[in-house]
Amino acid sequence: MNKRILIVEDDTSISNIIKMNLTIVGYETVQAHDGIEALETIRSGKFDLILLDVMIPRMDGFELMEKIRPLEIPVIFLTARESVFDKVSGLKLGADDYMVKPFEAIELLARIETVLRRYGKEESVISFHDIQVYLDKREVTVRGAVAELTPKEHDLLVALLKNKNIALSREQFIEKVWGGDFYGETRTVDMHIKSLRKKLGLQDHIKTIYKIGYRLED
Amino acid sequence: MKFWQKICLFSIITFIVIFNAASIMVIERNHSKMLQQEMNNTLSANMSINSSVNAIVPILRIYDSIDYEKTVLTNIAQEFVEKNSGQGNYLEIAGDQNKTIYSNLDFDMPTDREELEGLQPDEIRYILRDIGSRTLLFTTNVTDINHKSYRFTYIKDVTPLYTERVEQYNFFVKIDIAACLLYIIVMFLISKGLTRPIDRMVRTAKEIAQGQFSERVQLKSRDEIGVLATNFNEMASVVEDKIIELERNNSAQQRFINNITHELKTPLTSIIGYANYLRTTKYDETAFLEGVNVIYNEGKRLEALSSKLMDLILLTDRQPLMKPDNLKDIVAEMESSLRLIASAKQIELELQCGDSPLSAEKDLIKVVIFNLVDNAVKASGEKGRIAVRTAMQGEACVLEVADEGSGIAEEHIDNIFEPFYMADKARTRNNNGAGLGLSICRSIAELHQAAIEVVSVIGQGTTIRVVFWQQNRVIEVSGS
Incomplete structure (x- = not known):
């Protein structure tokens, strides 16, 4: 079952773009545009995570946070404010993370994933067509048969799957798979992608995006 | 040293010095007056002997007999001693070569008597001497009878005067201690009482310094400290007002900055978000149209915001x-x-x-x-x-x-x-x-x-x- 995420954001455009980004990687989303609406929505449904804007009408994010804390739903604050005070008070109130606008979609996705993992809500199996990825065992099967992947290939596949339908640049792949202290060439990514396509038969799904990088498409 | 301690200490020192000095002066003056009086008495007694002797000198000239002279002088002396029968009256009459003609002294006449040097007839000299535990007043004169010098020494015991003075001092020390103790207690209370308002102001000032700007001194008195307290309170309320104003300005400024960030970042978030979405995802017409529309509108909003902000900035101080x-x-x-x-x-x-x-x-x-x-x-x-x-x-x-x-x-x-x-x-x-x-x-x-x-x-x-x-x-x- 897909994870349900509530987006509390008064600016329609921002709310929509978040929704689009979350939907495309497979999350189910619900939108609320002010504090009161958000509170009602939270009480009437079950959510795995809440993205909460601080400056929202009728009841601000901090106030809402205090009210929903007993429900123990993970919360990530979204805000334009950058002051340390706000960060501290947000985190003190029990927020799990804090994102300052403007933010990049893949950063948001990464934070959501981290928070969900912390709460043990992360899927242990990711399916894509006839491919199954068992994250715990670090095992990949294609049509039931185990595929032999190197550790880096495995991580690259996971990064592609988690950012499904979104193009990531070679630099972003390097950061996610090799870590920030990798000083090799971006061509390394191309070689691993080539090998992944071949081993898993993903030639049609891993698209090369001009001027950007690669994208895994359904 | 604290202020109340200073008040207390200085006034106590001043009191002790003045009180003691005054008392000592009174006692001493009293003593010297009495001594003076005693001297006068003694001198006049001496003079009365002298005049008695002078009265009989003509008779003695007629007889011109040393024995007779001695007898007469002894009689006069005895008569005199009897008349002044009080305690501590001594008379000695000495003739030439210090030969004592009459003496009722119960002590030895001191040998060294500097007052006798160059003593002229009809002159009376006196001196105070401590003999044993007593203080004696010696009055001496010399009278010539038939070309012979007779020395009359009348001695008065003035010890009681000195004893009296010692007694007065003893009494004074007791009074002094009592008065000083009483004064110290009273002064302690007074200086404590006078400086209590200052203490209170000190405490209030400390509290204000620690950030409780609404704190005030509660004082009702109308003296200088009361005035100071009133002024202090006025100052505190001015400071409080200023602080509140500063805080208000500060929070208004903070709010302005928060708002400006919010107003700038909201459209930017949309623009970047949509642009990135369009850039990184597979083309989809609905998403594309919605995206570019949002980018356009948010861009316009930023434009409007920036021109209004410029207006607002340019308007200040113009x-x-x-x-x-x-x-x-x-x-x-x-x-x-x-x-x-x-x-x-x-x-x-x-x-x-x-x-x-x-x-x-x-x-x-x-x-x-x-x-x-x-x-x-x-x-x-x-x-x-x-x-x-x-x-x-x-x-x-x-x-x-x-x-x-x-x-x-x-x-x-x-x-x-x-x-x-x-x-x-x-x-x-x-x-x-x-x-x-x-x-x-x-x-x-x-x-x-x-x-x-x-x-x-x-x-x-x-x-x-x-x-x-x-x-x-x-x-x-x-x-x-």
């Missing part, structure tokens, strides 16, 4: 170029553009413009009128009505924009002129407003020394009046 003008003409010039923004909601725009000459910078007044009408349009529903009026009211020139829209809740009215303040955030945002219009109007009004009045009833509409005061007309008269 001297307007005042020229004689007429509100009526300015409104007439703007009519078409005002009707254009009103037509978006099919609002009926009513212009009731009376002649109202004033001195102003035309372009700025246009900004005010535009912003006020724009706000009125945003507050109004479809097919509402907006009235723009200009008129002279007494000496003042008045611009009035009235709508029949949603109105402003009372709690918001005080804040609507604050930059980025939005009574209804969602609505303002949907109307592409940043909440700067009224701030700009206020800045312009301030440049023109004009006042802005707001009358608003929820659900019935808002009327905003800009009142340009007379002084502008004075400038106008001098300018034309």
Whole structure:
């Protein structure tokens, strides 16, 4: 079952773009545009995570946070404010993370994933067509048969799957798979992608995006 | 050393010194007076012997017999001693070569008697001597009888005077100790009492220093300390006011910065978000159209925001170029553009413009009128009505924009002129407003020394009046 995420954001455009980004990687989303609406929505449904804007009408994010804390739903604050005070008070109130606008979609996705993992809500199996990825065992099967992947290939596949339908640049792949202290060439990514396509038969799904990088498409 | 301790200590020292000195002086003076009196008595007693002797000298000359002289002198001496029979009276009569003729001394006459040197007849000398434990007053004179010198020494015991003085000192020491103790206690209480208000002020000052600015000294007295306390309280309330003002300014500034960040970052988040989405995902027509639309609109919003911010920044500390003008003409010039923004909601725009000459910078007044009408349009529903009026009211020139829209809740009215303040955030945002219009109007009004009045009833509409005061007309008269 897909994870349900509530987006509390008064600016329609921002709310929509978040929704689009979350939907495309497979999350189910619900939108609320002010504090009161958000509170009602939270009480009437079950959510795995809440993205909460601080400056929202009728009841601000901090106030809402205090009210929903007993429900123990993970919360990530979204805000334009950058002051340390706000960060501290947000985190003190029990927020799990804090994102300052403007933010990049893949950063948001990464934070959501981290928070969900912390709460043990992360899927242990990711399916894509006839491919199954068992994250715990670090095992990949294609049509039931185990595929032999190197550790880096495995991580690259996971990064592609988690950012499904979104193009990531070679630099972003390097950061996610090799870590920030990798000083090799971006061509390394191309070689691993080539090998992944071949081993898993993903030639049609891993698209090369001009001027950007690669994208895994359904 | 603490102040009360200083008061206490110095006054105690002063008291002890003065009290002791005064008492000692009194005792000493008393003693010396009595001594003087005693001397006088003694001297006169001596003189009376002398005169008795002198009285019989003629008789003694006739007889001219040493034995007779001795007998007579002894008789006189005995008579004298009997007469002065009190304690401690001694008489010695000595003839030539210190031969004692009469003596009732119960001690040995001191051998070294410096008072005798060069003693002339008919001269009386006296001296005080301590013999044993007694103090004795010696009075001596020499009388010549038949060419022989006789020395008369009358001695008076003055020890009681000294004993008396010692007794007085003993008594004084007791009194002194008691008085000083009493004084110390009284002074302690007094200095404590006098400095208690100071202590209280010190405590209050400390509390204020620790940030409790509303703390005050509670003192009712009218003396200097009371005055000081009153002044102190006045100072504290001035400081408190200043602090509150600073905090308010600070929080207004903080709010301004928060708002500006928010207003800048919200459109940026959308623009970057959509652009990135379009850039990184597979082409989808609906998403594409929605995306570029949002990017365009948010870009426009940023443009509007930046131009308004520039207006607001440029308006501060600027001297307007005042020229004689007429509100009526300015409104007439703007009519078409005002009707254009009103037509978006099919609002009926009513212009009731009376002649109202004033001195102003035309372009700025246009900004005010535009912003006020724009706000009125945003507050109004479809097919509402907006009235723009200009008129002279007494000496003042008045611009009035009235709508029949949603109105402003009372709690918001005080804040609507604050930059980025939005009574209804969602609505303002949907109307592409940043909440700067009224701030700009206020800045312009301030440049023109004009006042802005707001009358608003929820659900019935808002009327905003800009009142340009007379002084502008004075400038106008001098300018034309």
